[in-house]
Every structure is written in structure tokens, then in C-alpha cells.
Amino acid sequence: MPPREDSSKVARRSTRFSSSSAAVENPEPNESHPPTIDDLTFGGESFPLDALLSDFPGRRSQILDLIRLMGPLDSPTLPVIVYGDASTGKTSLVLQVLRHLNRPFVYSSCRACYNPRVLFESILNQLLLHSKSSSNGYSSAKRCDKPSDFVNLLRQSLGNVMETLDSRSNGKPVGKMVYLVVDHLDLIKEWDKGAVILQFLFNLYSLLKMPQLGVILISGLPPDVYYSNMGYTDPIPLYFPEYSEDDLRQIFLKNQTNRKLYSAFLDVVLRPFSRVTRRVDELSTTFSSLFRKYCEPLDDLGVSPNEDLKRRLYSHLKPLLAPCLNEIFRVSSRSHDDERRQKKASYSSENREEVGVLDFHMSTSAKFLLIAAFLASRNPATLDASMFDSTGGMDNRKRKRKASEKSMEKKEIAEQEAVMKGPGSFPLERLLAIFQCIASVGDTSFGEEEEEEEGEATGYDREKTNLMSDILLQVSSLCDANLIIKSGSCPLEGTSRYRSMVSEDLALKVGKSLSFPLAKYLYRR
Amino acid sequence: MGKENPAEKSLNLIRGRLCDPTFVFRPLSSSSESNYSKLKFIVSNSITEGCNNSILLLGPRGSGKSAVLDLVVSDTLEEYPDSVSVIKLNGLLHSDDNCAFKEIARQLCMEHHLLFSKMASFDENSQFIIAMLRECGLAHKTIIFVLDEFDMFAQGKQRLLYSLLDAMQSVTSQAVVIGISSRLDADQLLEKRVRSRFSHRKILFLPPSREEIESLLEHLFSLPADSSFPIGYISQFSEKIKSITSDTRFKDMLRTFLNANSTVNSLVKFIFRAVSFMNMESGLLSLENFKAALSSMQRQPKLEAIRDCSVLELYLLVCMRRLEVKEQSSYNFISVMKEYKTIHDSFQTSDYYAQNVCLRAFEHLREREVISYAETRGQTQTGEYRPMKLLISASELHQGMRSHACCPAILVKLLDH
Numbered sequence: 001m002p003p004r005e006d007s008s009k010v011a012r013r014s015t016r017f018s019s020s021s022a023a024v025e026n027p028e029p030n031e032s033h034p035p036t037i038d039d040l041t042f043g044g045e046s047f048p049l050d051a052l053l054s055d056f057p058g059r060r061s062q063i064l065d066l067i068r069l070m071g072p073l074d075s076p077t078l079p080v081i082v083y084g085d086a087s088t089g090k091t092s093l094v095l096q097v098l099r100h101l102n103r104p105f106v107y108s109s110c111r112a113c114y115n116p117r118v119l120f121e122s123i124l125n126q127l128l129l130h131s132k133s134s135s136n137g138y139s140s141a142k143r144c145d146k147p148s149d150f151v152n153l154l155r156q157s158l159g160n161v162m163e164t165l166d167s168r169s170n171g172k173p174v175g176k177m178v179y180l181v182v183d184h185l186d187l188i189k190e191w192d193k194g195a196v197i198l199q200f201l202f203n204l205y206s207l208l209k210m211p212q213l214g215v216i217l218i219s220g221l222p223p224d225v226y227y228s229n230m231g232y233t234d235p236i237p238l239y240f241p242e243y244s245e246d247d248l249r250q251i252f253l254k255n256q257t258n259r260k261l262y263s264a265f266l267d268v269v270l271r272p273f274s275r276v277t278r279r280v281d282e283l284s285t286t287f288s289s290l291f292r293k294y295c296e297p298l299d300d301l302g303v304s305p306n307e308d309l310k311r312r313l314y315s316h317l318k319p320l321l322a323p324c325l326n327e328i329f330r331v332s333s334r335s336h337d338d339e340r341r342q343k344k345a346s347y348s349s350e351n352r353e354e355v356g357v358l359d360f361h362m363s364t365s366a367k368f369l370l371i372a373a374f375l376a377s378r379n380p381a382t383l384d385a386s387m388f389d390s391t392g393g394m395d396n397r398k399r400k401r402k403a404s405e406k407s408m409e410k411k412e413i414a415e416q417e418a419v420m421k422g423p424g425s426f427p428l429e430r431l432l433a434i435f436q437c438i439a440s441v442g443d444t445s446f447g448e449e450e451e452e453e454e455g456e457a458t459g460y461d462r463e464k465t466n467l468m469s470d471i472l473l474q475v476s477s478l479c480d481a482n483l484i485i486k487s488g489s490c491p492l493e494g495t496s497r498y499r500s501m502v503s504e505d506l507a508l509k510v511g512k513s514l515s516f517p518l519a520k521y522l523y524r525r
Numbered sequence: 526m527g528k529e530n531p532a533e534k535s536l537n538l539i540r541g542r543l544c545d546p547t548f549v550f551r552p553l554s555s556s557s558e559s560n561y562s563k564l565k566f567i568v569s570n571s572i573t574e575g576c577n578n579s580i581l582l583l584g585p586r587g588s589g590k591s592a593v594l595d596l597v598v599s600d601t602l603e604e605y606p607d608s609v610s611v612i613k614l615n616g617l618l619h620s621d622d623n624c625a626f627k628e629i630a631r632q633l634c635m636e637h638h639l640l641f642s643k644m645a646s647f648d649e650n651s652q653f654i655i656a657m658l659r660e661c662g663l664a665h666k667t668i669i670f671v672l673d674e675f676d677m678f679a680q681g682k683q684r685l686l687y688s689l690l691d692a693m694q695s696v697t698s699q700a701v702v703i704g705i706s707s708r709l710d711a712d713q714l715l716e717k718r719v720r721s722r723f724s725h726r727k728i729l730f731l732p733p734s735r736e737e738i739e740s741l742l743e744h745l746f747s748l749p750a751d752s753s754f755p756i757g758y759i760s761q762f763s764e765k766i767k768s769i770t771s772d773t774r775f776k777d778m779l780r781t782f783l784n785a786n787s788t789v790n791s792l793v794k795f796i797f798r799a800v801s802f803m804n805m806e807s808g809l810l811s812l813e814n815f816k817a818a819l820s821s822m823q824r825q826p827k828l829e830a831i832r833d834c835s836v837l838e839l840y841l842l843v844c845m846r847r848l849e850v851k852e853q854s855s856y857n858f859i860s861v862m863k864e865y866k867t868i869h870d871s872f873q874t875s876d877y878y879a880q881n882v883c884l885r886a887f888e889h890l891r892e893r894e895v896i897s898y899a900e901t902r903g904q905t906q907t908g909e910y911r912p913m914k915l916l917i918s919a920s921e922l923h924q925g926m927r928s929h930a931c932c933p934a935i936l937v938k939l940l941d942h
Contacts, residue, residue: 065821068801075537076544078797085833085893148618148628200617206591207615211544222826225894233587233790236798237824242833244930275836275876275931277886326879416853419860422910503880 037164039129040104041174047100056093057254058247062240066097069236073175076211079202081185083219084240087281090218091183093240098181104165104174109183116197117145123180124150127157147200151207162212177212180204185219195228202232242278245270251280252287260304265294268314272325286324293320365439366474367510370500371518372435373484374507377423377500379523381430387521388437425487425497432471438516531758532808535748536800542745543797546592547599549789552744553589553737554596560728564597564703567726571701572605572667577693579702579723581675584730586707587790591673593730594703598669610636610661611669616677622684626650629670633657651688658692662699675704679714686715690722732787738779741789742770745796746810758808765809775812778819785823795822827917830895831925836876838886839932840865843940845896845915846922855899855912858887872935884909 049067053060069080082090091109098105106126113119121140125132130141144150158178165176182201188194200207205215215235219226223234243251249266256262269290273283294317295301305313362370379387478484479498487499502510511518542548554561564580571578582590598611612632619625627643630650634641637657645653661668670689672678678686693700704711712725733741746766748759769775782795799818803810834842844864848856862880869877888908890896899912917925923940926932 069798071540071801072533072537075540077540078544078794146618146624148624151618196617203617206546207617211541220892221894222824222830224826233794236794237822239824239829241829276878276882277837277889278833278835279889282885326882328881328885416860419863420855420857420910420912422857422859505880 036129037104037161037168040106040126040161040178041102042095042099043102046102047096049100052096052100055096056089057250058243059089059093059240062238063093063097065238066094067101069238070097070101070103070179070214073173074177076177077214079205079215079217079235080238081217081219081223081235082238082240083222085242085279086220087279088240088242090220090240094181094216094218098179102174103177103179104161105179105181107181107183110187111184115191116147119182120144120147120150120153124153124157127154127161127178147197151204155208155210158208158210158213177214179214179216181216181218183218185217186221186225189225198226199228199232202226202235206233243280245274248274248278248280248283252284258302258304261295261298261301262291264305264310264313265291267310268294268317269321272321276325282328290317290320290324293317362510363474364514365471366478367514368439368516369431369435369471369474369478370483370502370510371507371514371516372431372438373426373478373498373500374502374504375438375518375521376426376431376434376498379521380424381426383523384430384434387523388434423500425499427495427497428475431475431498435471438521530808531754532803532805535754535758535762535808536803536805538748539745539800540797543793543800546589546790547596549741549745549793550589550592550596552740553733553789554593560730561593561596563728564593565600568597568601568669568701568703569604571699572601572608575662575665575667575699577698577700579690579693579704579726581704581706581712581725581727582730583706583709583711583727585788587786587788588730588732589789590705590707590730591671594671594705598671601669605667608666609669610666611671612636613671614673614678616672616674620674620677620680622682623647625678625685626654629654655688655692658698658700659695662697665699668700670700670702672702672704675706676708676711676714678704679711679719683716683719686719687722690719694722732783733789733792738783738792739770741792742766742796762809765811769810769812769815772812775815778815782819782822795819798822827895827921828925828928830893831917831922832929833893834890834895834925834929835886836931836933837878837883838890839926839929839936840868840874840876841883841886841890842895842915842917842922843936844868845913846919846940849915855914857912858884858909861887861913868939872939874933874935876933 053063056063066080066082070077082094084090095107106123108119108122108126110119113122121142121144124130124142124144125140128141130136132138132140142153144153161178162176165174165178168174185198185201188198188201191197201215201217205213217235222239223237226232226234249263249270252266252270253259253262265287269287273286277283294313297313297316303309375387475484475498479486483502484498484500486496508518550561553559556562560582564582567578567580570576582594584590601609602611610633612629614625614628619628626647627645627650630645630653631641633639633654658668689700689702692698693702708714709729712720712723712727715723746763748754748762750759783792786792786795795818798821799815800810802814802817804814831839831842841861844861845856847868848860848864853860862883865877865883868874887896891898895917896913896915899914915922919940923937926937926940
């Protein structure tokens with residue numbers, strides 16, 4: 001959901017999600033208040049078209065299209081599929097149009113309803129005006145997990161709703177239509193037997209043969225991904241394109257107290273950031289914290305900036321922009337870091353130093369294990385002996401062979417293959433062996449290993465026993481953290497194999513934090 | 526509510542007509558050659574003669590198979606109210622044999638005012654159905670079984686089909702089985718024991734001819750000449766419709782639309798879209814309405830998806846395309862990143878972002894199904910290492926990038942070589 005929604009609407013949405021029946025008049029859900037037919041509409045004060053249009057900048061044609069497709073009061077409609085990228089305002093727009101038209105509707109999201117049964121029961125609950133509560137043990141009105149039962153029950157309950165809508169005389173006219181809104185249709189594809197359920201939903205309208213039901217499907221994917229060899233008569237498409245830069249500007253300018261200042265801010269940030277992503281939700285998280293940074297030099301936030309001030313603010317923000325563009329979801333923690341670092345009298349231009357700092361805590365042995373796993377995944381097993389012999393590293397060896405054309409080609413192919421294969425897998429024994437080698441190297445300060453060879457060996461023996469039990473625990477906790485994963489067992493040996501999931505950057509960082517010369521041990525082709 | 530304006534009223538009327546398939550197919554079934562007449566003849570024949578029958582209705586989706594059947598069924602029910610009962614099943618809902626038997630039993634109980642037990646077992650239900658068939662046969666009552674999505678019933682053991690068709694072999698029963706399918710080879714799916722009991726009678730549904738479409742349009746847009754509309758409005762409206770339908774531009778549009786989708790239902794959808802654009806002030810349709818409808822119905826989702834991409838996402842797509850051109854058999858995110866880096870190194874583009882940002886863009890592309898994993902199994906690797914593939918063709922990518930709002934010129938050049 002885009003964060004720009006006004007709070008009243010969010011509250012309304014959440015009540016619709018949790019219990020379909022919280023009355024509009026009393027804010028806290030009242031158990032004794034029986035749900036009525038009015039709860040199928042938004043109710044409340046009327047919501048004029050102008051407000052709707054200004055609520056959704058850049059969505060004028062979609063709003064008008066949807067209103068036209070739904071038609072005047074009581075006119076039957078063919079099924080509609082609303083599709084477009086994430087965070088283009090599909091759901092909120094459909095719901096707000098229903099609010100504007102004041103039509104009764106049923107909303108179910110396949111995000112919340114994670115299997116057919118929950119989906120069917122949630123639709124039926126809303127239609128039967130049933131609310132889950134402690135008095136009925138949070139059970140649904142009807143138990144229904146098969147499409148065939150659902151169709152029968154839906155027909156029945158729609159008939160009831162129509163009757164009550166017919167007999168209604170007071171209040172605003174809401175018509176004799178009920179709209180069924182099914183959100184996040186694309187998630188059904190992942191369900192067990194999802195293809196059948198999708199077919200069913202696409203054909204629901206023609207199966208029911210009830211013109212009083214309007215079906216609106218909302219999907220993140222275009223309708224062509226749902227084609228299967230069974231075929232279906234597709235609903236009328238309504239496309240929500242990604243926002244253009246101007247639309248984004250209007251969206252972000254909404255609900256801003258100091259529009260002039262924010263507009264100056266957008267002049268700076270919107271263009272570079274919209275090249276990376278045009279999704280409102282992602283941009284807004286970045287912008288909210290960047291704007292705070294932008295305003296830092298200002299005492300008075302109500303000031304309307306002139307050219308000079310704009311330039312000054314820009315130069316303040318500029319060093320932050322480039323790192324921000326290369327970060328995802330981390331801006332807030334970064335600025336937090338910055339504050340801390342500012343106390344230490346350093347400034348954010350020392351970004352490069354920060355690379356060495358890990359942003360999570362890990363014990364030293366876990367770090368060594370991580371590095372060992374990384375090495376075991378990257379290096380071929382045949383090289384272990386030469387890498388970790390007592391002289392350490394293979395830096396003293398130089399490959400003299402001159403690369404011929406053919407061998408270069410071969411090398412390239414091998415490289416490609418390696419990239420495709422990703423990190424290799426290894427048995428636990430190899431991990432432990434490498435771990436012991438590098439831990440011993442790490443313990444001694446590097447370069448003096450020759451002299452300390454003997455002393456080292458004794459300490460190493462002493463440590464060995466208590467190390468082992470501890471280390472196995474660490475391995476399993478690294479597995480839990482998904483830094484190492486257990487991949488299938490080896491068919492010959494029957495033991496399970498492991499695989500390191502750590503990127504090279506992270507491994508180098510960990511190495512640096514231990515002042516361990518990792519690069520030296522990495523085999524490069 | 527009493528006095529709506531005529532525009533809204535006529536809009537409601539036409540929309541109601543478009544959403545009612547029986548109304549749409551009524552004029553198409555008047556001639557004696559039509560499928561309606563053929564089907565009607567067979568059904569009423571088997572009712573009057575008291576014999577068993579089985580028919581398949583075949584045709585593409587939206588060609589009006591079930592609508593015509595509905596017309597036939599409602600007309601026969603009117604003609605012989607006491608000697609027909611209809612059982613409707615749908616392959617989408619009842620392809621499971623157990624469920625199908627239950628549903629038949631339920632509908633039979635409803636029809637004959639018997640008590641239906643939800644707990645009845647499969648055997649009990651099938652015995653009940655056989656008994657009911659016999660009883661109905663003795664009472665000279667025909668049961669019409671409508672099996673929509675017939676091909677779905679032909680999956681699995683086909684027990685339903687077998688027991689229905691087998692029961693029909695006896696002299697006492699009196700039933701008609703009508704299968705509806707969009708698969709032309711639906712009867713080839715049947716098992717031998719089922720096929721031998723099936724009469725291979727098929728009715729094919731073809732796309733409408735030009736005359737039929739003209740009569741359909743006239744039928745849809747004619748307003749009733751009773752007192753509910755102002756006289757002036759009716760003549761104005763029909764004049765406007767006449768001028769539109771006789772316009773060559775309209776005929777061209779209709780032809781382009783029918784070239785892509787030739788079934789009646791897609792035509793109905795097109796008209797529905799056009800009607801929804803109706804000017805509510807004058808209450809009249811115009812040629813522009815149809816033009817707007819045509820452009821909104823002819824979508825190119827892949828091009829739209831590319832136009833939705835950000836510049837970084839376009840870069841990734843171009844990199845993947847370049848890898849494909851290089852005949853690299855398979856590639857993953859890491860190799861795409863390598864290509865991205867070489868492009869950056871040789872052209873010094875302004876759009877070079879860190880790997881995690883690219884990974885996010887990559888995931889966006891995958892969510893949008895512009896790209897996907899090449900193989901679904903083998904999920905031991907993380908996403909970066911799994912082989913990928915493009916789900917769009919080179920020409921689509923080309924076209925999409927040229928119509929993109931802010932695609933850098935260098936990218937188009939990079940795509941070519």
C-alpha cells in the first residue's frame with residue numbers, strides 16, 4: 001500500500017480486513033451490534049468525484065474508465081481485470097471508486113486468504129454478514145472448500161443479499177448489484193492446483209449466470225500470463241501503467257506541509273532515483289529519510305527557499321546521494337550511523353572505511369567458520385593441500401605457462417561454467433579441516449608462523465576437544481541463519497553436504513574484521 | 526428513481542442485453558439451419574420418442590454453446606413442463622467423480638422434492654441415480670444431463686461418464702446426455718468402454734457470418750418503441766446507430782477486431798466496452814466510442830511491461846539479451862552483472878549501480894514475469910546463481926524500448942550489437 005493514503009481510509013480498510021462487519025458509526029467493533037447490509041458499502045459521507053480524482057494524481061483515465069465500466073446504478077457489468085505493477089494504486093483506487101459510487105461490495109485478498117477454502121469462506125462470511133468472534137469460536141459461517149460447494153452457497157447467499165437490498169427503502173440508493181473484488185490474483189498461481197482455481201474465478205461470472213454480481217479481479221500480472229491450454233474468455237482488461245516522473249512528483253507533493261521546499265527537494269532527487277526504480281513504496285522510504293537530511297541545515301521548516309538556499313541545501317545533500325542510490329532499504333539506519341559517527345568527529349565522506357564494519361554481531365569462531373565455508377565453496381578441493389600447507393598461501397608460486405589462444409578460450413568457458421554453477425558444496429569434514437587451518441593461522445599474527453609452529457601445536461591440541469562440540473553448534477546456527485545451507489546428501493557417501501551462501505563482499509568484510517588475509521587464500525583462475 | 530434520464534435508461538437496457546447471453550443468441554437461432562434448431566430437434570425428438578441420446582457441442586470458447594443450449598432447454602421446459610428435468614454439471618466444478626455424483630443426487634432431490642443427504646456415500650449416490658433413472662423412465666420423464674467442460678470429465682477413470690452412458694443402454698431409462706467442450710477432439714479422449722456407448726453426434730459452432738453480425742447489432746441496439754422513451758430520442762438514437770454501422774471506418778474496425786477474435790462473445794465484449802464510453806449527456810453513441818473501445822481491447826502486455834521498466838531494469842534486460850546473442854547457453858544474475866560491468870567499463874554510462882540495487886531490479890523483473898528462472902526445480906542455489914531466461918522476444922524489447930519514455934539512446938545501440 002502506498003503510504004500516502006489518508007489515515008481514515010487506512011482504518012476503514014483494516015476493519016474490512018479483520019472483520020467484515022465493524023460498523024462505521026461506532027469506531028470500536030461492538031460485539032452486540034449485529035452486522036447489517038449497510039456494512040457492505042463504505043457508508044459515511046458522500047465522496048465526490050473531484051476528491052477522488054485529486055486523491056490519485058495521474059490516474060484520471062483509469063478512474064473514469066472504471067466508473068464507466070461499472071456503469072450507472074443497477075446496470076449489469078461484465079467481469080473486469082485490473083492489472084498493473086505493484087504499487088500503482090490498483091487496490092486503493094478500486095476500493096475508492098466503490099466508495100465514490102456507494103455500491104455494496106465484498107473484498108477478499110488472496111494475500112490474506114492463502115488457500116481456496118479461506119478465500120471462499122471469507123467471501124461467504126462477508127455476504128452472509130457473519131463476523132468471526134469469540135462467541136462463535138472464530139469459525140466461518142459455512143464450511144466450504146470445493147468450488148462446487150462455493151458456487152451453490154454463493155448463489156444462495158447472493159439471493160439473500162439481493163432480497164434485503166430490494167426490501168431496503170431508507171437511506172441512499174445502493175442499487176441491486178454486489179461487486180466481488182478479488183485482489184492479488186497472481187498469488188493463486190503458486191497455490192496447490194492454482195490453475196484450476198484461476199479457471200474457476202475467470203469463469204465465475206458465466207458459471208453463476210447472475211447478472212447482479214459484478215466481478216472485479218485485481219492482478220499484478222498482465223492477463224496473458226494466465227493463459228493455459230484450457231483457454232478462457234478473458235475479462236475486460238484495465239491497465240494501470242507505472243507512474244511517470246510528473247505523476248510521481250504530484251504524488252510526493254501531496255500531503256506535504258511545505259510544498260515549495262519539498263518541490264525543491266524533488267528537483268534534486270526525483271530524476272536520479274526514478275532511473276533506478278519507479279515504485280512509489282520504495283521511493284517513499286528513501287525520500288522520507290533523505291528529506292530529513294535535506295532539511296537538517298534549516299532552522300525553520302516553513303521557509304520558502306530561494307535560489308541561494310536551494311543551492312546550499314543541494315550541496316549539503318549531494319555527498320549523500322550517490323551512496324543512497326546504491327543502497328536498498330538502508331537509508332534510515334545509515335543516517336542513524338551517521339549521527340553516531342558525527343559524534344566521533346568524522347563525517348560521511350569516510351564511507352569507504354565503513355565497508356570494514358560488519359552490521360551484525362558474530363562470534364570469532366563463527367566468523368572463521370563462515371570464512372572456511374566460503375573458501376570451501378569457492379576453492380576446488382584438490383587445492384586445499386597446497387593452500388593450507390605450513391608455508392601458507394600460494395602467493396610464492398607463479399604460473400609461468402603462457403596462455404595460448406585455445407587455452408584462453410577454454411578458460412573462458414570454464415569461467416562461465418563456474419559462474420553458472422555458483423558456490424560448490426562440500427562435506428562437513430572439509431569445512432572443519434579448513435577451519436582448523438585458518439583458525440590456527442588467524443590466532444598467530446601473520447608472518448611469524450615459522451617460529452611459533454611448535455608452541456602453536458600444543459595449544460592447538462589442548463583446544464581441540466572443546467572446540468569440536470562448540471563448532472558443530474556454530475555450524476548449525478550458521479545454517480539456521482541461512483549463511484550456510486545444507487544441500488542434498490552425497491549419493492556415494494550418504495553424508496550431507498553444505499554450501500556457503502555468502503557473497504564475496506561479505507566474506508571479505510568478515511575477513512577484514514578478523515584481520516585475516518582472505519584474498520590470499522582465494523583461488524582465482 | 527422513477528424518472529431516470531433516457532440516456533441512463535438506454536445504457537442500462539443495452540448493458541443488460543449484452544450481459545444476457547440468451548438475449549444475444551436469440552436472433553442467431555431463428556433460421557432452420559442454425560445449431561439451435563438442430564439441437565432442439567434432437568432433444569424434443571428424444572423426449573417424444575422416449576429414447577436415449579447423447580450429443581457433443583463443440584466450438585471455441587465464447588461461441589455460444591451453452592447459451593444456445595440454455596435456450597433449447599428453457600424452450601423444451603416450456604413445451605413439455607412435466608416430462609423433462611435438467612441436471613447441470615460443470616467440469617470445472619465437478620470433475621471429481623465423487624463430487625459429480627453427489628451433485629447429481631442433490632439436483633435430483635431438489636427437482637423431485639426429496640430429502641438430500643450430504644453424508645451419502647459414493648455407492649449410495651450412484652445407486653440412487655440409477656434408481657431415479659429407472660423411475661423416470663417408467664414415468665416417461667426425460668432427464669437431460671448437461672455436462673459443461675466435457676473434456677474435464679474425461680480425465681481420470683471416467684466413472685461418471687461410464688455409469689451414465691451405461692445406464693442409458695437399458696430400455697427402461699430415458700435420458701439425454703449433452704456434452705459441451707471447447708476441445709474439438711473431446712470424443713477422442715474417451716475410454717473404449719465409454720466411447721462405444723456414446724453416440725458420436727456432434728454439433729459444431731462456427732464464427733458468425735457477416736449477415737449474422739449485422740442482424741445481431743440491429744437486435745442489440747434497437748430500443749423498444751413503447752412509451753418508456755421519448756419519441757424523439759428513439760429516432761435520434763437509431764439514426765445515429767445506422768450512420769455508425771454503415772460507416773466504412775466502423776466496418777474496418779469490426780473487421781480488424783474479428784480478425785483477432787471471431788467469436789460472438791468477444792464481439793459482445795467489444796460492444797460492451799464501446800457502450801460504456803457512451804456520452805451520458807446526449808445519450809448517443811459515436812464512432813469515437815468504438816475507436817476507444819478497440820484501442821483499449823487490443824493490449825500488448827509485454828510492451829506495456831517494458832514501458833513500465835525503470836532505466837536500470839532496461840539495462841539488465843539489454844545485458845541478458847546481449848548474452849543470448851553471444852550464444853551463451855545459459856546465464857544467471859552473476860553473469861548478467863559481469864556483462865553490465867563490461868558495458869559500464871567500455872561506455873562509462875551514468876547508470877552504474879551496486880549489486881544489491883541491481884538484484885532488487887532483477888527481482889522486480891522476475892515478479893513482473895518479464896524474465897523467469899529457466900528451470901523450476903533445483904532450488905538448492907540462491908536466486909543469483911539460478912539460470913535465467915528472457916520471456917520477451919528481441920523485437921518486443923526493441924519496440925518497447927523505442928516507445929519508452931526515457932530510454933537512453935546508448936541502450937538501443939547496445940541492443941543491436
